[in-house]
Amino acid sequence: MAGRKLASYTITGLKRWSCLTRELPPVSQVKALHVYDFDNTLFMSPLPNPKLWTIQATGFLQTQECFVNGGWWHDPHILEATGQGIEKEEPRAWEGWWNEQIVDLADLSIKQNDALAILLTGRSEDNFAQLIKRIVASKKLAFDMICLKPQAGPNNQTFTSTMNYKQAILQDLIYTYKDADEIRVYEDRVKHTRVFREHFESFNKMLLNSSAPAVRKPITAEIIQVTETNTTLDPVAETAEVQRMINGHNAAINSGNHTLSSPLEIKRTVFFTGYLISPIDTTRLLTLVKLPSSTRESEVKYLANNILITPRPCPQPLLEKVGGIGRKQTWQVTGTANFESRIWAARVTPVPANAPYHTDNPVPMVVLALVKNARPSEANRIQNWQPIPSDKQYIFQTEVGEKVQLRIESVVEGEGEYESLFQDRNPKRRRDHQDGPDSYRPVRGGHHTDENRRPNGVNGGYRGGNQNRGRGGNNNLNPGNHSRNARGGRGRGNNNNSNNNSSNNNRGRGGRGSYKSLDDVQNNSRYANHGSSYQPNYDDGPGQNFSNNNNNDGYNASFPALGGGLGSYNNGAQGGDGGLPYGK
Numbered sequence: 001m002a003g004r005k006l007a008s009y010t011i012t013g014l015k016r017w018s019c020l021t022r023e024l025p026p027v028s029q030v031k032a033l034h035v036y037d038f039d040n041t042l043f044m045s046p047l048p049n050p051k052l053w054t055i056q057a058t059g060f061l062q063t064q065e066c067f068v069n070g071g072w073w074h075d076p077h078i079l080e081a082t083g084q085g086i087e088k089e090e091p092r093a094w095e096g097w098w099n100e101q102i103v104d105l106a107d108l109s110i111k112q113n114d115a116l117a118i119l120l121t122g123r124s125e126d127n128f129a130q131l132i133k134r135i136v137a138s139k140k141l142a143f144d145m146i147c148l149k150p151q152a153g154p155n156n157q158t159f160t161s162t163m164n165y166k167q168a169i170l171q172d173l174i175y176t177y178k179d180a181d182e183i184r185v186y187e188d189r190v191k192h193t194r195v196f197r198e199h200f201e202s203f204n205k206m207l208l209n210s211s212a213p214a215v216r217k218p219i220t221a222e223i224i225q226v227t228e229t230n231t232t233l234d235p236v237a238e239t240a241e242v243q244r245m246i247n248g249h250n251a252a253i254n255s256g257n258h259t260l261s262s263p264l265e266i267k268r269t270v271f272f273t274g275y276l277i278s279p280i281d282t283t284r285l286l287t288l289v290k291l292p293s294s295t296r297e298s299e300v301k302y303l304a305n306n307i308l309i310t311p312r313p314c315p316q317p318l319l320e321k322v323g324g325i326g327r328k329q330t331w332q333v334t335g336t337a338n339f340e341s342r343i344w345a346a347r348v349t350p351v352p353a354n355a356p357y358h359t360d361n362p363v364p365m366v367v368l369a370l371v372k373n374a375r376p377s378e379a380n381r382i383q384n385w386q387p388i389p390s391d392k393q394y395i396f397q398t399e400v401g402e403k404v405q406l407r408i409e410s411v412v413e414g415e416g417e418y419e420s421l422f423q424d425r426n427p428k429r430r431r432d433h434q435d436g437p438d439s440y441r442p443v444r445g446g447h448h449t450d451e452n453r454r455p456n457g458v459n460g461g462y463r464g465g466n467q468n469r470g471r472g473g474n475n476n477l478n479p480g481n482h483s484r485n486a487r488g489g490r491g492r493g494n495n496n497n498s499n500n501n502s503s504n505n506n507r508g509r510g511g512r513g514s515y516k517s518l519d520d521v522q523n524n525s526r527y528a529n530h531g532s533s534y535q536p537n538y539d540d541g542p543g544q545n546f547s548n549n550n551n552n553d554g555y556n557a558s559f560p561a562l563g564g565g566l567g568s569y570n571n572g573a574q575g576g577d578g579g580l581p582y583g584k
Contacts, residue, residue: 009175016154018145019129033183034109038121041188049232068252093138118145122162178216188226262410273314274306275398313421327400335385343370345379
């Protein structure tokens with residue numbers, strides 16, 4: 001920490017770090033320094049929703065270099081959209097968005113006469129100073145200092161990272177208030193707490209081992225690791241704000257001021273198409289699972305959310321055969337079975353029995369549960385189905401739909417809608433698509449620095465970086481002998497349906513058109529038969545292994561429909577108006 005002359009450590013100099021104008025107490029009064037981080041320590045700032053975005057997209061969103069305007073942690077509109085938006089949240093002090101235990105501690109620090117209370121965040125001063133002051137003021141927290149990262153420090157310092165910036169402020173604090181006996185730092189990021197502890201250990205050793213006159217005595221440093229609480233925005237609001245961010249990025253690119261980046265767009269990754277089961281019926285179906293005593297509950301993943309049609313986007317001819325997105329179909333359970341106590345399933349039959357249906361599986365079934373490292377496709381190895389009592393032969397209704405996550409990629413000129421649904425695209429393999437490009441061109445994320453916040457867990461709450469890089473969304477989704485078709489193109493399926501005359505309809509190709517908006521379903525023939533109320537569910541795909549999905553609650557949650565698409569929204573790159581209004 002040594003490096004500047006003691007004469008430079010003054011209260012006047014320290015005040016230059018703060019965006020407040022209030023006077024600081026005299027040096028002799030302060031015996032304790034209490035420093036509070038803002039994001040997910042004091043305030044539960046929203047993170048990219050891991051059920052809405054692919055894991056690659058959550059990292060991409062939080063990587064500063066991927067966006068001209070800095071991305072998730074550098075765009076104030078994201079923080080403004082917290083809850084129901086700043087206009088509604090400010091009057092009620094963002095109720096429910098605070099870590100109330102830390103708020104209480106901060107309030108005690110503020111009221112302690114011999115303590116200096118500091119709010120310290122790595123968010124940029126230019127973009128966030130006024131917003132964070134409003135948020136803090138609404139909670140009536142009167143910190144002595146509120147410090148955000150400036151372009152340059154009071155002595156024209158530049159900062160290579162958030163940690164570098166925070167250390168510079170802490171240095172000024174402990175040298176200015178040289179009579180303080182202790183410093184407490186509240187921080188949620190594990191890496192930062194570790195570095196802070198090492199930092200103060202080195203500082204105290206330096207003071208004790210120095211032969212020069214001591215500029216201050218060693219300080220007792222307590223670094224408090226705050227448990228991170230992951231929160232997200234309303235999915236519609238989040239998608240709209242990300243689209244706004246992309247519009248601003250694209251406008252800057254198109255203006256010619258930024259040549260190192262390329263225009264971006266939101267695309268959908270369809271993990272599978274199936275007969276989707278409601279949460280109420282999922283609960284009933286899960287009562288059919290009978291685990292052996294040797295299987296621990298913690299090792300089991302419960303599913304029971306769909307009857308598979310195909311483990312990919314459904315080609316239009318096949319989609320028409322099953323009635324289109326939103327088509328209702330009733331089913332009855334006829335038997336149950338398990339394969340080697342690894343996977344449990346229920347066999348079903350349509351009601352009425354002659355109703356047309358399609359599944360790529362040997363028989364229509366609901367995968368109920370599976371153990372760690374098992375794959376849903378193992379249910380196809382079940383040979384002996386056990387009959388069940390009449391009171392367990394549940395009848396339930398499903399709806400044809402897709403399991404979808406969103407991703408962010410560079411704009412690909414000439415890319416058709418069907419091609420855009422695939423994340424796993426190998427440029428070395430070419431496929432003939434009717435009315436579409438003859439090759440897939442993958443686009444990957446950008447660089448990663450310390451500015452890209454990373455949490456403790458996997459996926460849930462993921463804040464940047466290159467964690468669990470995947471090769472696409474169809475991992476472990478293939479339920480049968482159709483792996484050659486899992487990447488799109490021609491859709492081949494078993495002729496397991498009650499309408500044998502239509503077996504030739506199992507072959508389908510992508511249609512014409514360039515997919516330029518998130519989900520322009522109202523103008524899309526895939527949804528035309530059932531109106532705008534039938535739209536895809538934006539949940540997790542079933543093919544993600546347990547090892548990469550420990551903090552994800554599966555893929556049963558439902559998100560609100562994403563309005564009428566982003567077609568009009570894409571035209572609002574300058575002002576950000578149009579498309580996906582909040583609450584719709």
